[in-house]
Amino acid sequence: MLDHYIEDEKDKVEVTVPVIGKSAGVLSFNDLKTGGYIKQRQKDKFTVRCMVPGGRLPIKKMKKIAEVAEKYGADYVHISIRQSVEIPYVDYHNFDKVAAELSEADQKVASCGPRVRVPTACSGCEYNPNGLSDTQGLTKLVNDKFFGAECNHKFKTSFSGCPIDCARTSEMDLAFQGAVFPEWEEEKCTGCRICASACQEDAIHDHPETGEPIFYQDKCLYCADCIRACPTEAWVSGKTGHIVRIGGKHGRHPFKGSVVAKFVSDQDVPAIIEKTVEWYNKHGVGKGRIRIGTLLREEGMMQSYMEQMKDVFKDKAVKDPKPPLEINIQE
Amino acid sequence: MSDIKVDAVLDITNEVCPMTFVKTKLKLETMEPGQHLEVVLCDGEPLRNVPRSLKEEGHKIVGTKKEGNRFHLIVEKGM
Ligand code: SF4
Numbered sequence: 517m518l519d520h521y522i523e524d525e526k527d528k529v530e531v532t533v534p535v536i537g538k539s540a541g542v543l544s545f546n547d548l549k550t551g552g553y554i555k556q557r558q559k560d561k562f563t564v565r566c567m568v569p570g571g572r573l574p575i576k577k578m579k580k581i582a583e584v585a586e587k588y589g590a591d592y593v594h595i596s597i598r599q600s601v602e603i604p605y606v607d608y609h610n611f612d613k614v615a616a617e618l619s620e621a622d623q624k625v626a627s628c629g630p631r632v633r634v635p636t637a638c639s640g641c642e643y644n645p646n647g648l649s650d651t652q653g654l655t656k657l658v659n660d661k662f663f664g665a666e667c668n669h670k671f672k673t674s675f676s677g678c679p680i681d682c683a684r685t686s687e688m689d690l691a692f693q694g695a696v697f698p699e700w701e702e703e704k705c706t707g708c709r710i711c712a713s714a715c716q717e718d719a720i721h722d723h724p725e726t727g728e729p730i731f732y733q734d735k736c737l738y739c740a741d742c743i744r745a746c747p748t749e750a751w752v753s754g755k756t757g758h759i760v761r762i763g764g765k766h767g768r769h770p771f772k773g774s775v776v777a778k779f780v781s782d783q784d785v786p787a788i789i790e791k792t793v794e795w796y797n798k799h800g801v802g803k804g805r806i807r808i809g810t811l812l813r814e815e816g817m818m819q820s821y822m823e824q825m826k827d828v829f830k831d832k833a834v835k836d837p838k839p840p841l842e843i844n845i846q847e
Numbered sequence: 848m849s850d851i852k853v854d855a856v857l858d859i860t861n862e863v864c865p866m867t868f869v870k871t872k873l874k875l876e877t878m879e880p881g882q883h884l885e886v887v888l889c890d891g892e893p894l895r896n897v898p899r900s901l902k903e904e905g906h907k908i909v910g911t912k913k914e915g916n917r918f919h920l921i922v923e924k925g926m
Pocket residue numbers: 638639640641644645646647648676677678679680681682683
C-alpha cells in the first residue's frame with residue numbers, strides 16, 4: 517500500500533521538548549526524525565524510538581515504556597531490527613509528556629540521522645555458552661561515550677560475542693567480534709582426538725598415530741570450541757580480544773565489511789572508534805552523505821585509513837586489507 | 848581407559864542436543880561422586896556440547912576412546 521497522505525518533508529510542527537542537537541521550538545520533520553521522533557503516515561502521529569543499547573532492557577524501563585505506550589500510543593510497541601523499542605501513534609502534542617515520563621525511568625529517546633547510532637549486540641559472554649567477549653559491557657561504554665556523535669552519514673556499530681556473529685558485525689560501519697586464539701600444551705594432551713572432531717572448520721587434524729592435534733591456523737575462526745571440548749585442558753586460551761570489521765552496511769547495495777585488525781583488546785575499542793570517526797569525518801568532507809564503506813572503496817582510501825589507525829592497531833593490524841565488498845541483492 | 852572401573856554405561860548416540868546432555872546429567876544424578884559413567888556419543892554437535900557441559904558442571908573426563916564416528920567418554924562424577 518502506497519500512502520498518498522504523507523505530509524511534505526519540509527512541514528514543521530511546534531514542539532515543546534528539545535530533541536538531539538536542537539532546542540524546543542518549531543522543528544521540521546527531519547529534525548524530529550534525527551531526534552528519534554519519526555513521522556508516521558497518519559496525520560500528527562509520530563513513532564518515538566526508545567534506545568535499548570545492545571538489546572538489554574531493564575525491567576524498570578520496560579515497565580515505563582509500557583505505561584507510556586498505553587497512555588499516549590497504541591496497544592503495542594514495535595521492536596526494531598536494531599533492538600530499539602518503538603512506540604507508534606504518539607501525537608506530537610504529547611512529546612514533552614512522553615519524554616518527561618520516560619525519563620522518570622531514565623529511558624532515553626534514540627536518534628536517527630548522520631551520527632553514531634546506539635550499538636547493537638548479542639548477550640555475549642555473561643551467560644551465553646558461546647560468548648567470548650563482554651559485548652554488553654562494551655555496548656554500554658561505547659553508547660555512553662559516542663552516542664549521537666556527528667558523522668557524514670549514519671554510523672552503525674555492533675558487538676558479537678563469537679564468530680557465529682549474531683550481531684552481524686560484517687554488515688556494520690564498524691564492529692567488533694569476540695575471538696580467542698587456541699594454544700596447545702603438548703604435555704597435557706592424551707591424544708584422544710576429541711578436538712579434531714569438535715572443530716567445525718577443519719582447522720585441527722588428528723595425527724594418524726598419536727591422535728595429537730595438528731593445527732591449521734589459516735582455517736581457524738578463533739571460536740574456542742576446541743578449548744571447551746578438550747577433556748584435559750591441553751587447549752588453552754591464548755590471546756583474546758576482538759576481530760575488527762569496517763565498512764559494512766545493508767540496504768539496496770550492501771557491503772561486506774573488511775577485517776582490519778585482529779585480537780584488539782577491550783581497552784583499544786574506544787580509541788578505535790574515535791580515530792575511525794575522525795578519519796571518516798575528515799575524508800568525507802564535501803562528499804555529502806557518504807557511508808564509510810563507500811569512502812573506503814575509493815582509490816587509496818584503505819591505505820589512508822590503515823595509516824590513520826596504525827598507532828591504535830599496532831601489531832594487531834591486518835596487512836593490506838581489502839576494501840569492503842559490494843553485494844548484489846538482485847542476483 | 849581400560850584400567851578404570853566403569854559403574855554405568857549410557858548410550859546417547861540416538862539423542863539430539865540438548866537431550867544428549869540432559870540424559871547424561873540425569874544419569875549422573877543417580878550416581879555417587881567419584882563413580883564413573885561411560886558415555887557413548889556421536890561425533891559433531893554432541894561432541895562439542897557434552898564434554899564442555901560436563902566440565903562446566905564440575906565433572907571430570909578421565910578417559911576417552913574413539914571408535915569410528917563414536918566416542919566413549921569415561922566421566923568421573925564431581926561433588
Ligand atoms: S554471536 Fe556468539 S556469543 Fe553472541 S549470541 Fe551469537 S552465538 Fe552467542
